[in-house]
Structures are given as C-alpha cells and as structure tokens.
Amino acid sequence: MPALIPTDHVAEIVWLGVTADRAAQLQSTPREVLRLSFAGPEGEDHAGLTRPSDSRVLAQYPRDTEIRNVRQLSILSEEDIAAIAAKMGLPGLPPAVFGATMVVRGIPDFTRIPPSSRLQDEASGATLTVDMENRPCHLVSREIEAAHAGFGKAFKMAAAGRRGVTAWVEREGEIGLGARLRLHIPDQPPWPHAEAARVATP
Numbered sequence: 001m002p003a004l005i006p007t008d009h010v011a012e013i014v015w016l017g018v019t020a021d022r023a024a025q026l027q028s029t030p031r032e033v034l035r036l037s038f039a040g041p042e043g044e045d046h047a048g049l050t051r052p053s054d055s056r057v058l059a060q061y062p063r064d065t066e067i068r069n070v071r072q073l074s075i076l077s078e079e080d081i082a083a084i085a086a087k088m089g090l091p092g093l094p095p096a097v098f099g100a101t102m103v104v105r106g107i108p109d110f111t112r113i114p115p116s117s118r119l120q121d122e123a124s125g126a127t128l129t130v131d132m133e134n135r136p137c138h139l140v141s142r143e144i145e146a147a148h149a150g151f152g153k154a155f156k157m158a159a160a161g162r163r164g165v166t167a168w169v170e171r172e173g174e175i176g177l178g179a180r181l182r183l184h185i186p187d188q189p190p191w192p193h194a195e196a197a198r199v200a201t202p
Contacts, residue, residue, distance in 0.1 A: 002187065004118060009183040011104035011119065014078055015095045016177060018044040026099040026139045033176040034101070036126050036169045040072030041101060047072055056135065069168065070131040073101040075119075076164030077110035087158035088144075088151055097143045100164070102175075107183055111162050118170065118184040126173025128181075134163040 017028030022045045040047030051069040053061040061067060076098060085093045095103045107113065117130040136159035145152025175181075 004184040005187050007183045007185055009107045010122070011077075011107045011110070011181045011183065013102060013175065013177055013179045013181065014105050015100065015103035016175070017096060017100055017102075018042075019046070019099050021045055022099065026143055027096045028099050028101065030096065033174055035174055036128075037172050038169055040069070040169055044072070044101060046074070046101075070129075071134075071166035072169060073128060073167045074099060074134060074164060075102045075104065075128070075130075075167055076100050076134075077107060078103055078105040079108075080111055080162035080164060084155070084158045084162050088154045090148060090151060093144070097147065098140055098164075099143075104181060111164055113165065113183065114185050116186045119167070119181040120171075120184060121173065121175050122180045122182055124173040124175065124179075125171060126175050127169075127171035128167040129170045131166045131168060133161075134166050136160060136163050 016031045016034050018031060018034070018041055019026065019028040020043060035042040037047075039049050046069075048069050050066050051071070052064040053067050054063065057067070076095065081093055081095065081098070081103065085091065104110065104119075111133055113130060115130055115132045118127050119130070120127045136156040138156075140159070141152040141155040143152075144155050
C-alpha cells in the first residue's frame with residue numbers, strides 16, 4: 001500500500017530566489033529557475049547535505065552540532081504572505097524580505113501541510129520533501145523594519161502559523177516559475193497524543 005497519497009491540490013510557483021550569503025543579508029535574489037541537487041538549490045547559502053544545528057533544535061543538540069540538512073529551502077505561499085501583510089497593516093510584502101527560496105499559490109492553509117508531504121513538479125519530476133512548519137524570526141523583522149519603520153515588531157505575531165515550511169530535495173531536477181507542484185501527503189493519521197505531549201513539555 002502506498003505510503004504517500006497524491007492529492008488534487010496543486011501549487012503554482014510564482015516566485016523563486018536564493019540568498020548567497022545570509023550572514024551578509026537575509027534578502028533573497030529573484031531567479032527564474034532553480035537547479036536542485038541533493039544538496040539543495042544551486043547558489044543558496046542554506047544548501048548542503050549537512051548544516052550546523054541552531055536554536056530550533058537546542059532541545060536535541062548543542063548549538064553548531066553537525067546534523068542532516070532538512071531545511072535547504074524556505075517555501076511560503078502567496079496567500080500567507082498577503083495575510084501577514086494585512087495583519088501588519090501593510091499593503092504587501094515582497095518575498096525577498098523573508099529570505100524565501102520559493103513562493104507558491106493555490107494550496108489552502110499551506111503552512112499547515114503535514115510534515116513529510118511531497119511537492120512534486122508535474123513536468124520534471126523534481127521533488128521536495130517538507131520537513132516542518134517554519135517559525136517567524138527576528139531577522140525578517142529587521143528587514144521589514146528597515147523598509148517600513150515602526151512595523152518590524154509586528155511581524156512575529158502576524159506571521160504565526162503563516163511562515164511557510166522548510167524542505168529538502170528528495171529528487172533532483174530543475175524547477176522554474178509557473179511550474180505546477182502536486183501535493184502528496186503521508187497516509188498516516190495525526191498522532192492522538194500530540195496535544196497532550198505539547199502541554200506536558202516544560
């Protein structure tokens with residue numbers, strides 16, 4: 001029995017970008033095509049088969065422990081970006097300010113798609129595996145503040161549950177603007193003890 005279920009949900013890629021050096025600047029530079037290897041997008045600072053651990057996994061590893069890189073890409077939806085901007089009282093926000101690798105359109109509640117879902121290019125077969133929901137961070141707040149003084153501090157609250165997902169390359173290939181990505185979800189119900197475990201965590 002297949003472990004992944006192809007769904008009728010298809011996303012259109014509306015923006016692509018890479019950030020060559022995140023220590024220099026978070027904002028990503030637009031691209032028309034991304035070349036994806038198993039290490040991630042060509043030219044992206046977050047690419048690599050491994051990465052140093054950061055604040056997101058301090059409960060598991062000391063900072064800067066070398067771990068598998070499952071956040072080679074940062075993917076957001078056009079709908080979530082619009083909702084973030086509206087909640088902040090802004091007419092819009094450019095994808096580059098998020099340091100985004102990819103922005104898609106057409107999948108409802110995109111940030112909440114299940115971990116281990118696949119996004120597969122219907123033409124090339126290139127496939128991305130979703131790791132988990134991304135979290136709002138102060139780096140984006142800083143970029144927004146630089147462009148819209150007085151608004152940066154509102155980002156984290158506005159972006160909660162809308163920051164998109166991180167992902168890694170499962171099948172190599174090229175993905176371009178306008179490509180259609182079909183969503184495949186795990187054939188597994190939610191763990192019934194998840195909420196209790198979250199409440200019990202110190």
